[in-house]
Amino acid sequence: MKQTDAKAGDEKSDGEIGQADLLGLIGYNMKRAYMLFYQDLKQNLAEFDLRQRTFSVLSLVIENPNISQIEVARTLGIERSGTVVIVDELEERGLVVRERAPGDRRAYALAVTDAGKALYRKAIKRIADHEDRILSDLSQSDRKDLMALLRRIHMVDKGGKQSED
Amino acid sequence: MKQTDAKAGDEKSDGEIGQADLLGLIGYNMKRAYMLFYQDLKQNLAEFDLRQRTFSVLSLVIENPNISQIEVARTLGIERSGTVVIVDELEERGLVVRERAPGDRRAYALAVTDAGKALYRKAIKRIADHEDRILSDLSQSDRKDLMALLRRIHMVDKGGKQSED
């Protein structure tokens, strides 16, 4: 039983559905590609009870011991209100600890526990597999090209302000 | 492979925040790039009271008169429960009409009104500008490469079940 032919009109004479306008947009293609990454990453991280954001913060804190929450926010490009919830969860699970930052009683100095490190090591391996699967159609050269192109978009700044520091 | 042993994030070691692990992931770079697209698109579409999803559906219905909601869902890669809300909104705003599909009283035959077409024409122009701005650092050749690479990811299918027609 096939029924997707011309029954309710004519979508393109033979059942094909056109999306020329959308497919002509890089943003749309980016979205579709990103969703593949996102959904697959989500599944893979679920086994560790991690999500995109918690993994990212875990990674940052591991690479930058004693980082503050606002530094996490700035580096990840999210709001600091967002980091609170993430760190809350990581802390409750014993993966990260909030120590007081020496010299600034407003800020925390985040640190990862051994459990956090162990979980991260496992998760990062899983993510490597995930990326390899998603990108299986691309050669190493393609992947390098893609990475380079994405990073150049990465740096585009259309109207922000980032000259203070 | 190596990870987290060389702590490869200490270029400056006094103010710089490392994110070597994350930046080494294509998925992370994709996310950052996509977020730039998304946020900017959102702002630009806001002037037309459109959002990503409503614009996409509008585009599809324009390109495919009498398309059904499930066809929209399948083409966009979303759930059909999602299309309901979008079409609801488009219909309330008089941009799209739900006509009954001749020959199938379950399905709708979606069509765009003149107002919908007019709005779409304006919006698509705005989006072209938006893309041009976001991609201003990339040459036309770069953009073509990026598009091609994204589409190849686009086609990756790890679940492997869509060969029924």
Place this chain on the structure above:
DNA sequence: ACCGGATTGTTACCATATAGAACAATTGGC
């Protein structure tokens, strides 16, 4: 030392986007 503005973290609320389950009406194969 004081004051006021900036910073850090926090909480609360909202918007967007998506998935999934359950359901009614309808279709279509048998």
Place this chain on the structure above:
DNA sequence: GCCAATTGTTCTATATGGTAACAATCCGGT
């Protein structure tokens, strides 16, 4: 006619992100 599949719908849940307001703290100028 029966029953499974399909279409649309509603409700719920999750994830991500932004804004706004607030307390505590810091910092710079006076």
